[in-house]
Amino acid sequence: MSLLFAKTMLGPLALKNRLVMAPLTRSRATGNVPNDLMARYYAQRACAGLIVTEGTSPSPNGLGYARIPGIFSLAQVAGWRNVTAAVHALGAKIFVQLMHCGRIGHPLNLPVGAHILAPSAIAATGEMYTDAEGMKPNALPEAMTEADIENTITEYAQAATNALAAGFDGIELHAANGYLLEQFLRPSSNLRTDGYGGSISGRARFVLEVAAAATAAIGADRVGIRLSPFGVFNDMPGYAAMEADYAFLAKELDAAGLVYIHLVDHSSMGAPPVPDSMKTTFRRVFKRTLILSGGYDAARAERDLAAGKCDLIAVGRPLLANPDLVTRWRFGTAMNAPDDSTFYTAGPKGYTDYPALAA
Ligand SMILES: Cc1cc2nc3c(=O)[nH]c(=O)nc-3n(C[C@H](O)[C@H](O)[C@H](O)COP(=O)(O)O)c2cc1C
Numbered sequence: 001m002s003l004l005f006a007k008t009m010l011g012p013l014a015l016k017n018r019l020v021m022a023p024l025t026r027s028r029a030t031g032n033v034p035n036d037l038m039a040r041y042y043a044q045r046a047c048a049g050l051i052v053t054e055g056t057s058p059s060p061n062g063l064g065y066a067r068i069p070g071i072f073s074l075a076q077v078a079g080w081r082n083v084t085a086a087v088h089a090l091g092a093k094i095f096v097q098l099m100h101c102g103r104i105g106h107p108l109n110l111p112v113g114a115h116i117l118a119p120s121a122i123a124a125t126g127e128m129y130t131d132a133e134g135m136k137p138n139a140l141p142e143a144m145t146e147a148d149i150e151n152t153i154t155e156y157a158q159a160a161t162n163a164l165a166a167g168f169d170g171i172e173l174h175a176a177n178g179y180l181l182e183q184f185l186r187p188s189s190n191l192r193t194d195g196y197g198g199s200i201s202g203r204a205r206f207v208l209e210v211a212a213a214a215t216a217a218i219g220a221d222r223v224g225i226r227l228s229p230f231g232v233f234n235d236m237p238g239y240a241a242m243e244a245d246y247a248f249l250a251k252e253l254d255a256a257g258l259v260y261i262h263l264v265d266h267s268s269m270g271a272p273p274v275p276d277s278m279k280t281t282f283r284r285v286f287k288r289t290l291i292l293s294g295g296y297d298a299a300r301a302e303r304d305l306a307a308g309k310c311d312l313i314a315v316g317r318p319l320l321a322n323p324d325l326v327t328r329w330r331f332g333t334a335m336n337a338p339d340d341s342t343f344y345t346a347g348p349k350g351y352t353d354y355p356a357l358a359a
Contacts, residue, residue: 003305004298004313005330008049010289011221011259013093013169015049015312018305019326020262022293022316023052023097023172023226027344028351029069032057032111034079038069039086041352044323046090050312052172052226052262053083055099055179058159059152060114062180064105066131067346071096071159077166084167093169095224098159098214100152102180103141103189104234108132116141117148118183119190119197119206124235129344138235149196149206152180157213160223170222171214173207176264178234181207182227185245186236200245204252211256220257224289228264230274243278250285260289262314268295283309298329324356333357 005017028038042051057063057070070076080096087094103118108130110116118141127135144152156173163171175181183189184206190197196205207225214223229246232238253261261282267273283290292304293314301313319325321338328335342350 002302002330004301005326008311010050010093010312013050015093016091017049017326018312019048019050019301020291020293020312020314021045021048021051021319022314023054023099023174024316024320025054025065025068025099025344026351027065027067028346029067029079030346032063032068032070033073033075034069034083036082037348037352038079039082042083042094043086043090044352044356045319045325046087046092047324047326048092048315048319050169051087051092051094052314053094053096055097055101055174058098058100059155060111061117061152062100062102062105062155063110063114064101064116064128064179066109066129066344068099071098071162071166072155077162080163080166080168088167095170095172096163096166096168097172097174097226098156098163099174100156100180102183104128104138104178106130106136106139108136117144117152118142118180119144119192122189122191124178124189126235143192146194153206153209153213156210157217160214160217164218164222170224170259171218172262173211173214173223173225175207176226176228177231178236181210182231182236185249187239187241188237189235200241200248203245204249207249208252208256211253211258215257221259223258224260224262224291225253225258226262226264228266229278230272231264231266232271233266238272243275243281246278247281247285250282254286254288258288260291260312261286262291262293265292265294279309298332321354322356323354327357 106128292310
């Protein structure tokens, strides 16, 4: 008896199975507007009970990468409407991941008049690809003023409202992997001396205010969040109080009533593992849905669901390369391998042309 392929609920939403498509940036949104090719790609993968879209910016300032979509303009909302309609027609639910890149970005990827913003004026190590000039060092961000903070919170709330207008079932706040929300959480990127910095209650304040604004806009049942405790991606070094800080966050997010927490574990990609004690803390403290992700195959997914470690399992690369993953995992069929040379390139190659099994 499979738990992974059994129906379940996510808050008030009925899911046809417990498999979630993990958010995957694919850089096919030319002009930052979702298009028909993207609708086709997501529809191909609607065997998952829940799809979480690629990181999508709530603000022109958050478009750090080339060709990522936004959800702040009318054209973007219209483009997303085609995506959500295609996915819903196949019986899956879909949340949009709100990703504000903050200091992970370059002005060449931003529209005219937009700014690279972060809690503090500290550049992240590493480089950013731009269509105009190739690789560039990550930009030195402007430290956000209190007015910038207020404005950005309003942008998140508006993006949440836009998400429902575009037909999404909810939003996922991207507070993982070194982007703006995590930049506030971590002491290496947040050196603020006002109420948004200092101890974890200060560093978590922006994330919690964004969550509160989003839930006020669309309801807590429609707001999830992604976190990467112990993650080091995008210049986010480990530090002694990590586990205590994220335990604090688990408690606050439970009190905020969010519908899910989605934990990232990139140890299968060579990152430090998330200790079991940390995952157990989230499971104990957070009373609603817990999603685990990172390096799952069908057998491990069934094991972790059966052990009660989580409620849903999110899968990235296997679903990227196998649009019919549910069929393949059910019948133990051979899998397509993901081609990382086409993860972020424009056009259909390596995007909508992974073969499905013959019907
Ligand atoms: C091409 C690619 C793009 C990704 N983009 C995002 C993203 O936009 N947002 C996010 O939270 N994680 C992103 N991730 C991380 C995945 O969601 C996932 O955590 C990771 O691939 C590990 O899961 P897997 O072993 O099932 O692939 C990305 C990963 C890959 C390979």
